[in-house]
Amino acid sequence: MAGYSLIRPLGFFYAIILILVLTYLWYSGRWKQRAGILLLLISAALGFLIFSPVAPHQFQELMVRNTASLGVTLMVAAISLFIIFLLTLVSGRFFCGYFCPVGALQELAFLVPAYKIQTKQKHAFMAVHMIVFLIFLVMALVLSSSLLDYFGIRDFFALTLTAGSVVFLVMLLLSAIIYRPFCRLVCPYGALLSLPAGTSFLALQRTKACINCRRCEAVCPVNEAKRDDRKAECYLCGRCTDVCPEPGALLFRRRQNGKQD
Ligand code: SF4
Ligand code: SF4
Structure with a gap:
């Protein structure tokens, strides 16, 4: 039409x-x-x-x-x-x-x-x-x-x-x-x-402030919240950031390729 x-x-x-x-x-x-x-x-x-x-x-x-x-x-x-x-x-x-x-x-x-x-x-x-x-x-x-x-x-x-x-x-x-x-x-x-x-410039990253409580991993419906997950299947749904108890532990920023800062 x-x-x-x-x-x-x-x-x-x-x-x-x-x-x-x-x-x-x-x-x-x-x-x-x-x-x-x-x-x-x-x-x-x-x-x-x-x-x-x-x-x-x-x-x-x-x-x-x-x-x-x-x-x-x-x-x-x-x-x-x-x-x-x-x-x-x-x-x-x-x-x-x-x-x-x-x-x-x-x-x-x-x-x-x-x-x-x-x-x-x-x-x-x-x-x-x-x-x-x-x-x-x-x-x-x-x-x-x-x-x-x-x-x-x-x-x-x-x-x-x-x-x-x-x-x-x-x-x-x-x-x-x-x-x-x-x-x-x-x-x-x-x-x-x-x-x-899976190789995006920006992605959700866990920082040194992370206390490894693994709440983000528990709520992620696609198993992409672990520290070294590539995020190819991450839909940026925000469930992980919502449950994270530590401010600054989970940030959307430049990919660190497994490195911590
Ligand atoms: S959101 Fe749309 S484009 Fe993306 S995987 Fe689902 S159906 Fe495909
Ligand atoms: S934003 Fe959603 S899909 Fe992406 S890692 Fe967090 S919980 Fe999983």
Whole structure:
């Protein structure tokens, strides 16, 4: 739809500008986790209203070169996704954490008070995710076919009842008890972003003030709060900083590569 083509880039501008704002707020220690809920609600609403910035879908359409479905020109989509990739290299996965409507809905679902299944087998999740990513690439580049269509993201945000949207709804219900199953097992753009996130310039770091109480490790849903974890799967959810009892023990700052200061 022509109107959507003009509006969809706004979703990416929203994400890119606010990633910069969040990077500054986290780095300067001014971030208040309460504001995160508001961002999650806005991002989820943008998914329903303008289907943007739904990066997994737009990344897929870029890979299969389906510009008709993309809703933004190939160039705008490619540049936006590349800028988000570069920003992830600077400050980690703020996009996944707060701005992707698919991630936002799963994060909100996990806030629902319900029994939680601990899924700390980070390496097993990452291995499955990389296999799914390879299948996605082969389907897109060799067969011109779209893996994500089976997960119904597009139909779900268009409020259209299809087999795919039911699959996505089930995944969303699952995210009330398992942390972000779609992001951690399926999303091709998330798999791509985990690469720069693992070496980002800024990341959450434990300092000498840390008393090794390990509360951060206990609350981290993705097993990324240990001192030498690479943070490839860290969604900057803030659960670790919230429970840390020592001021200055856990800071968002330049990566120390295992060194303490
Ligand atoms: S992993 Fe994918 S679905 Fe999840 S937040 Fe990131 S881009 Fe969105
Ligand atoms: S608890 Fe901390 S380390 Fe774990 S995902 Fe959230 S912000 Fe990242």
